[in-house]
Amino acid sequence: MKPEDALRRLGGVAMTRQVRAQGASETAIRSALRAGSVQRVERGVLRLPAADPAFVAAVKARSLLTCASAASRYDLWLLHKPAEPHYWQSNGRRTAGCISHRLSLSQPRPNEPYVALPDVLLHALLCLPPLEALVMVESAYIRGDIGLGYLRRHLLGNRSGQARDVLAKVDRGAGSLLETLARVLFRDVGIRTETQVWIEGIGTVDFLLEGFLIVELDGLAFHLEPRQFKKDRRRDNEAIRQGMLVLRFFYDDVVHAPEKMLQHVREVLLHGPARLWSN
CATH class of the missing domain: 3.40.960.10 (VSR Endonuclease)
Structure with missing residues (x-):
């Protein structure tokens, strides 16, 4: 596979090892870099010239977009754009200027550098003010993209009480x-x-x-x-x-x-x- 095609499958930016795992050879990667169709962001990170800057920043931080920062990837309603990026981080690193989420993922991540929809919503429920989390969950629920039972099963314990209260207010009647x-x-x-x-x-x-x-x-x-x-x-x-x-x-x-x-x-x-x- 060409490195350019591999990067497109990975959201436009990825670790070099991920590009190789897609089938791109080291020789093809070097050739693409010389031609300028692929760029090296830093050691171990490659991108297409038109890659989404938010994706590039997430991969540089060895993170995945989540919560409010991943809402647009799933066409979720969003009350306020986040002032700082929300990252899921599992590697012990702490990136300055971001909101770090460390809850274990409930589903495998997509190829792109953001977490799966259920985890976006779980992170939002545990992170955002209630109304902001509610509109994200309700937009997915109305479309039939998520079941409330799935979210409830992953929101156990006293620390999830507010999140469960938000779920109790979710309704199908809204059109916006x-x-x-x-x-x-x-x-x-x-x-x-x-x-x-x-x-x-x-x-x-x-x-x-x-x-x-x-x-x-x-x-x-x-x-x-x-x-x-x-x-x-x-x-x-x-x-x-x-x-x-x-x-x-x-x-x-x-x-x-x-x-x-x-x-x-x-x-x-x-x-x-x-x-x-x-x-």
Whole structure:
């Protein structure tokens, strides 16, 4: 196998011994280095010129990406990009400027320099703040990529209590990271919250709170498209005609101002459902 092909299978960067294990000969590696199609990062590490810098850094640290740093590799929802890389390290080395994970892996690693999906999620559950871990797990769970039972079986003991609490909040009803966050915020303060509710004459709404308050979470680009904007306003009108109330929130409301959003919701809930007057 050509060294270039071997490196592509390994994520674009790898230890020289891994490239050889894929079938690339020492002669072919030297030839590729002379041609510039393969580069030497440091002694024992090779890369393709276009290799992902995050992968290169992980291999240089003799580590694998995990937790929030591996979320994008599996298209997981991510509330905040990590300020420092999260590495799984098993060699006793401690790399400065990273968050080190040392929990034994539950599954073999892929060819690329990151851990398998179940281990990404287990590391997130034991490392990240609860909401950040929740959105990662829920995005995988909704797609059917992971079972909660698998994660629970690997979260035993007192040190995993918070992680098990996070798993108890995982639900299939969310269609986006925002819906997951809002659902947890509402339920954590004791608001009766139904998700993805079908209402005759209106359609499916994101949330129905206490049986009468509809809450919709608007993605700016989609909901400000003229045709969708008109449809949303007609849905709101029909909801009010049926005696319900409607609130709409945006990304910034849910992620950056959750307390203010909850305050608005509480105030509307205190007023009760709309009253319809008939002649």
